[in-house]
Amino acid sequence: MAELSDKELQILSEEIDKQGLTYTQLQKELLDHLCCDIEAKMDEGIEFLKAFEEVSQKLENDRIQQIQEETLLLINQKYRMMKKFMYILGTIAPSLMILGAIFKFQHWPGASILISLGTALLAVIYLPVFAMVSIRDTRKKGKKVNKALYVTGVITGFIFLIGILFKIMHWPGANVALTFSVLLTVAIFVPILVTHAIRDKENQLQNFSVLIFILAMMAVNIMVFALKVSKNVLSSMVVTAMDNMTTAQMIGSNNTLWLENFSNDEADLIAEKTQNLDQLLQLTMVDILKATHEDNHSAVATGNSIDLKKAGYFDAHHGTELVIFGDENHPGKGEALLSAMEEHRNLLKSHSGNELDKTIDRLLYTGELDRHDYKVTWLEFHFYHAPMISALNTLSSLQQKIHYLEGEVLKGIRAEKPEITE
């Protein structure tokens, strides 16, 4: 069995080089193949140079370049389609998000759908595809793939995007997801990225840009996370709530004083029912305070009076939601409050003249309300995701209204039956 000498190998190798193959895999295989061919011919007695010439001839005829192209095409088909898909998706997903943001800004309907769709596409499909294409690219360049980088990158990015999505849609768990992704980024992803950047000198600029981008995203992340109600808004709302309560009490005592000079069964009924509803509202506020945080117990004195100066956690909303809507273990008290208000409204209307009806309906309205692009129930509007102080405002303001209405209705009753005194 003939074997080519080193020199003969060299000659053949140079001939192949002339063909200008770039795909080294193919080149090595071609070299070996042609060696075997020549060796076979030499076994039949043809000497090297002649065998070499025959083989070279075939080489020309074989359109080596074309074959290389065809090979590369076949191998890369799936990869190139994936890459194209990635580019398209990479344009669509953020566009949807931006469109959705514009819609939200303009209060047009469908904003939430656009934003959630865009974010979901980005997190669930684009991110993994981008990772796969990057890995393939790195392999093609013949460099080692940093698996840790890709795994942590995809996972962190995914959790981050999911966190943003949940935050925008006001779904539970948003803060958990965002916090977790920040921790992951800081503790694991950034170190891996930095070590990768240091080693990978070629792409230093690119890696540095990615790092800057990641840090910027984290800053945004932290801001979004801290996007609770602004302190100024909170403190002004506390003042309003306290004023509401004081005013309610004042009007209430006025009415009581007034009733001392004049009373009948009807008036007493109105006063009693008003007091009951006032109590219910007060108890609801106490419950919400306590449910929001243990420390708020100190803000509630005997007789269920409330001193907001001793309370805190005004921006928390879980306490409100627990009391109004309930959970698996406790029924919500919202519905009961709603029926009490409706009952009171009907009571007042039946004991007053028609002129007062509109005011009563307006002040004690319990129907649906508009929230941006859709309608919500009265309870949802006032208490869903409402900071504690906002719920307290709603309830204390209601106390004010019922005492005001009490006064008006009593005046009406007095006017109708002026002969009844003391």
Add this chain to the structure above:
Amino acid sequence: MYGYEITQEVERLTEGKVQLSWGALYPALHKLESDHLITSEEESIGKRVRKYYRLTESGTNAAKEKIREFIDFVTIMGRVLDTGPSLNLA
């Protein structure tokens, strides 16, 4: 088997009637490899590097499937062409 060996084997089995050219064989081998139907191992022989190919498990299954399809095809064609006297082959 390595590339050259494959062309030799095919030539032998078909008694020289089928001669796989380099241009036909290698693109096919690389496509099969990227589809994970075959895997390869490189071995250095002096200054040359030889790539040995072998079927993977999914490759073996795919091969069996293709052979089955081909046999079905040939059988069907055989039935068509074997029809009796109604064929007027003057």
